[in-house]
Amino acid sequence: MKINLQQxxxxxxxxxxxxxxxxxxxxxxxxxxxxxxxxxxxxxILDISQLSFMDSSSLGAMVAVLKQxxxxxxxxxxxxxxxxxxxxxxTRMDRIFTLTDDMETAKQYF
Amino acid sequence: MCKININSTFSEVRHASELLQQFxxxxxxxxxxxxxxxxxxxxxxxxxxxxxxxxxxDGNILIEFLxxxxxxxxxxxxxxxxxxxxxxxERSNLPNENTLPEGGWGLCLIQALADTxxxxxxxxxxxxxxxxxxx
Numbered sequence: 001m002k003i004n005l006q007q008x009x010x011x012x013x014x015x016x017x018x019x020x021x022x023x024x025x026x027x028x029x030x031x032x033x034x035x036x037x038x039x040x041x042x043x044x045i046l047d048i049s050q051l052s053f054m055d056s057s058s059l060g061a062m063v064a065v066l067k068q069x070x071x072x073x074x075x076x077x078x079x080x081x082x083x084x085x086x087x088x089x090x091t092r093m094d095r096i097f098t099l100t101d102d103m104e105t106a107k108q109y110f
Numbered sequence: 111m112c113k114i115n116i117n118s119t120f121s122e123v124r125h126a127s128e129l130l131q132q133f134x135x136x137x138x139x140x141x142x143x144x145x146x147x148x149x150x151x152x153x154x155x156x157x158x159x160x161x162x163x164x165x166x167x168d169g170n171i172l173i174e175f176l177x178x179x180x181x182x183x184x185x186x187x188x189x190x191x192x193x194x195x196x197x198x199x200e201r202s203n204l205p206n207e208n209t210l211p212e213g214g215w216g217l218c219l220i221q222a223l224a225d226t227x228x229x230x231x232x233x234x235x236x237x238x239x240x241x242x243x244x245x
Contacts, residue, residue: 020124022120022123022124022127022152023120023123023152023156023159024119024120024121024123024124052145053127053145053148053149053152055149055152055153055156056153056156056213056215056216056219057120057156057213059215060211060212060213060215061212063210063211063212064212066210067210082141082142082145083142083145083146083148083149086145086146086149087149087219090215090218090219090222090223091204091205091207091215091218091219092204092207093207095207096207096208096210
């Protein structure tokens with residue numbers, strides 16, 4: 001699981017360097033993100049623009065990450081497109097996650 | 111037609127996805143439809159791994175892809191525990207998003223994306239047939 005981190009004035013951008021997120025790697029993704037948040041990165045842009053496929057078990061892992069961030073932190077999902085975006089919409093989780101396809105817009109949420 | 115046998119593990123599900131991509135490329139299935147077919151397939155196979163075989167890794171799953179005129183057909187056969195009642199084909203309710211669910215979407219996604227769903231229970235196996243227009 002490759003997740004590249006970039007920090008700028010207290011805002012962390014975690015770029016998922018994978019094209020596919022499914023049940024075979026969802027636990028690894030969840031654990032990696034939990035480590036990132038535990039290290040104090042709770043103002044977070046999660047860039048998933050490289051993902052071409054994601055299943056519902058991975059969406060569940062993202063919900064767990066969102067819960068860990070809690071009320072004091074914030075997470076914005078950047079770059080969901082195609083079937084990945086459709087997954088958020090079909091499950092109505094686009095109402096729960098903050099989704100954007102533009103980095104400047106993502107930064108304005110913080 | 112294209113077919114593959116996999117074991118009941120999530121990593122093997124990925125092999126089935128790869129084969130579906132090759133099948134779609136060969137039959138010129140539109141990119142958007144290809145993604146939807148893949149999500150249907152993966153959600154259905156995840157259900158087989160998780161529920162039919164209870165995550166036991168040595169279960170056998172036969173997957174067949176075919177295209178009949180403008181319709182893509184995905185046929186999945188397993189020898190695990192059958193889905194109870196008519197849950198597979200009856201419209202399922204989405205989990206309430208406000209409760210921050212971490213699962214429970216699989217069947218809803220299959221039902222939202224597939225044009226038709228048929229589920230057959232035999233004495234020693236179960237077969238799920240999903241179709242979707244792939245014009």
